[in-house]
Amino acid sequence: MALVEAGLDRPRWFARWTQEHLRVLFFSLGKIARAPLAAGLTALVIGIALALPAGLYVAVSNLSKIGYSWQESLQxxxxxxxxxxxxxxxxxxxxxxxxxxxxxxxxxxxxxxxxxxxxxxxxxxxxxxxxxxxxxxxxxxxxxxxxxxxxxxxxxxxxxxxxxxxxxxxDQQWMERLYAVLAIAERAVGIIALLLGLAVMVIIGNTIRLDIEARREEIEVMKLIGAPGSFVRRPFLYSGFWFGLGGGTLAWILVAVGTGMLETPAADLAALYGSDYRLAGLGARDGFSLILAGIVLGWAGAFVTVTRRIAQIEPK
Structure with a gap:
């Protein structure tokens, strides 16, 4: 008893907590996998929405690198x-x-x-x-x-x-103009990323809302027997996690494919100007950041929708 009071049972509590979350995590994945077409289309829409600002970020980054390479010719x-x-x-x-x-x-x-x-x-x-x-x-x-x-x-x-x-x-006036244009482009990428991030949250939120309505009776029963709100919300939150993960991964793939398709024409254009510059895509760090952004947006969109919709469902 003293050991329990001293908190030595916490490892067991943590193990049970981890086991429960893993169970719900894979349960939500299995539920999504049972409707692969709908889930794939949702992830594709999210991937396209995330790939647009990511592709613009790659374009601005390459232009910045070209500008820095031109800076070496300043005299x-x-x-x-x-x-x-x-x-x-x-x-x-x-x-x-x-x-x-x-x-x-x-x-x-x-x-x-x-x-x-x-x-x-x-x-x-x-x-x-x-x-x-x-x-x-x-x-x-x-x-x-x-x-x-x-x-x-x-x-x-x-x-x-x-x-x-x-x-x-x-004579660096031309370079100052280039950097001014790049500064505007970077600000525009940030604005577009913000707007499309909100769009991703709306897409995931709408998908989760439909899932909640389909399981409305099940939620009413869980509330009727006294299930806590966290227990009811958890599967939907992990669904948002999987949608965000899938969308972020697809966005990285889309950007990589687009960069690969433009690599040869860009190299040919650089060769016309006597340069050996090669187009750079998303690195591993930026790619994982894109996936993380998708997960965060998926979780946030699901959380907002689940919190609002489940509060409106009461047992009859």
Whole structure:
């Protein structure tokens, strides 16, 4: 008796609790399996609803990765003053290569600038008429990849203050526009995910409501003999669990299939731009998160419906 009062029987209580939940878990699965067509269609609808925001998330993630890869091509052009000798310019480029936030530098002398301009512009004969070389020496500075906008801007300001630099320029307006579009897209994905998540809860709730109505007399009998509310609700909650699990798994499969179908065309398009980028789908972590989201939505939709509908059923 003292052992019981001390709580040493808790392992038995936990074992009975676990056994009961496992029994109801597989009982609800068996009940769903007895109507495979209806259950499959419900899971498919849930899977499509979850796959839409997941697919948009994959698209935005790939665009973000492409943007980061393009960021590696960003360069800060340091136009040196005419008074800076070539030796000093080359030495300055080597010094800047060791600065924090700098991935590499490349020094272009005034003579090299003129030669490149002569070759690319087609004004060779006109340039021969110039008495002096009007082009400055340039140091091309490549920032380290995956830096924030504030870090790159801070690097630009630091380089602008160098006494040898006449002008520093970073053309990243196009990238800022890209990131602004991606920010809007991410917000839109969140809104769509929220709306479709509510739709999943409604779908599962409606399915559970029909099941409750079909078992109305059984519920009345259970209430009549004094069954607790948790006992009555449990099978329906686990039905919502199975629907959410099935829908989340189907959503992961649908996204994987869609990504696989687009992988080859995306690789061909990247090759046209000289890139070896490959389309990335949902990873294991994101995939399991999608399944977990389906389970949570299934359980929540079932809980809301079961709590409201069973409270309305009273023994006659």
């Amino acid at each position: 800060i052009s340091l136009f040196l003053k005419d008074s800076v000798a070539s030796d000093r310019g080359a030495a300055l480029a080597r010094e800047l290569g060791n600065e924090a936030g700098v991935a590499g530098t490349h020094y272009i002398s005034r003579e090299q600038s003129m030669a490149e301009f002569r070759e690319l512009s087609g004004f060779g004969e006109a340039l021969d008429l110039l008495q002096d070389n009007p082009l400055p020496a340039v140091i091309a500075v490549t920032p380290e990849p995956r830096q924030s906008k504030a870090d790159v801007q801070s690097l630009l300001e630091r380089l602008t203050r160098l006494p040898e630099v006449d002008l520093a320029k970073l």
